[in-house]
Amino acid sequence: MQFSVFARRKALSIAAALVATAFGASVALPALAATQLTGAGSSFDYPLFSKAFYEYGQHHNDVTVNYQSIGSGGGIQQFTAKTVDFGASDVPLNTEEYKRAEAAGGKVLQIPIALGGVAVVYNLPGVTQGLRLSGPVIADIYLGKIAKWDDAAIAKLNPKVKLPSEPIVVVHRSDGSGTSYIFTDYLSSVSPEWKSKVGVGKSVQWPAQNSVGGKGNEGIAGQVRETAGAIGYVELAYALQNSMTYAQLENSARAFVSPTVNSVRAAAASKPNVSPADFSIVNRPGAASYPIAGYSWVMVFAKPSDAARGKQIKEVLEWTVTAGQSIAASLDYVPLPANVQQEAKRVLGQMQL
Template sequence: MKRALIALFGVAMVLAACGGNTGATNPSTGGAKVPTPPAASLTGAGATFPQPFYAAAFFAYNKKFSQVTVNYQAVGSGAGIQQLTKKTVDFGASDVPLKSSEADAMGGSDKVVQLAGTLGTESLAYNLQGVSDGQLKLTPDTIAGIFLGKIKKWNDRALTADNSGVSLPNQDIRVVHRSDGSGTTYIFTDYLSSVSPEWSSKVGKGKSVSWPAGQGASGNAAVATTIKQTPGAIGYVELAYVLQT
């Protein structure tokens, strides 16, 4: 799968309800050893955006401290917030900080801790035969036009004008977007709202929006797979999924 020359940065937030002391003391300064944590089994749910990092981090932590296991369900930011609100998980993850209404539903901002967990890159991925990785050039206007459903063919004049020397086919553009509540969607639609007045007024930004065009898939991995399997497809995903798929 190939990626276009656009990069949007997002911060995955770790959300946890305030609780009692786990029994492990904080390490002192001056090079002291990290204390051995007590046995624990934690369950989390939320964003698919940081899943590749979490999988590696939790595996490495368990390898060092086998008495601690972390089960993380990559179900999307919206679902993660819902599960933490219902207290069915120990922590949630979202690419977007909690709204005041979401924090209130958890008992108030003093009842939930929000921490920046990791920084990631969001990119546009496409499946276009004969066009190399990174060769396709897209402007803010053409990106908005594609996702608004106004630019429907890969050889549209707006695209060929920005891609001199690249042979773009007379092929339908297949937009792929998230179908679930997603922080990745929030990051992308926030960008579109900032560069396109038409997008801002007609669609707006959010973890879920009413998409003017395209087909939906649940989670970054499913979006990446759909793009890979669909000739002429384009969609937005966290960069790690482009590199892995």
């Protein structure tokens, strides 16, 4: 029979209390985890949240955080339905989403929580790390206009690479995804045809015929790794931690840049002030800037129905956007810039508890 952590703690506490009673002694017992906070949404955030919330729990044994990696769209839905304490999305709420959430629970606060990049990953036998791709070429692949790996447009960018005449399998998100929003925001910034035919969104109509969907960053990573000839897009941490093959992308300065913590940091530095109304950092200027980068956001109600629970949510999130950012670099995220950390704290300070 399996015993949960909480059951074991309770059993040990009861045993300790009995021993203390028998010997007439007073024993200070460890506090049990009295509150489990819940969050759901962005798979982009999941590697960071997993470690950060675990670390927080090591020093605050009165609270645990259960986070479900279900995609930004699902997180927004669960937050609006008030089935979780907070939602997470790689794109802030749009006007209609905000109105629905506000109707459900009052004023919504949106806090920048993580900063990362989106890597373009591929599975091309015989072609190792470093394939070069430009924004227009990636857009044409996802439009279905470039269908084979030895297409002249790809070959022109990679004159020293022997490209196989293999069909390209386009992998995209099948769920409502903030990572897809960042990716399609980038494609719209580099391809007028993509912007007019497909546009920007968490869910779009993917036009390439030879395509397949995957749920979450995990799903895309799995599809690309298992499918020869596949190309996809995943949060940088998934690419690096799973040793995936990723492309160097041409940025707005016409330099080819790999997705790294430093290149994402350079992109963010070119736009120091972000807000829920002005948040895009794709295709930013600078020779060192990686072109597909973005912030992720957490949503909470300004006046939670349970003030005591709201206080714990605020404390967890304040720690995550400040001290918890020390974990980010070890997981291939970029720690939030100091001014963004302060802005996040300022917004959290608006919670009415």
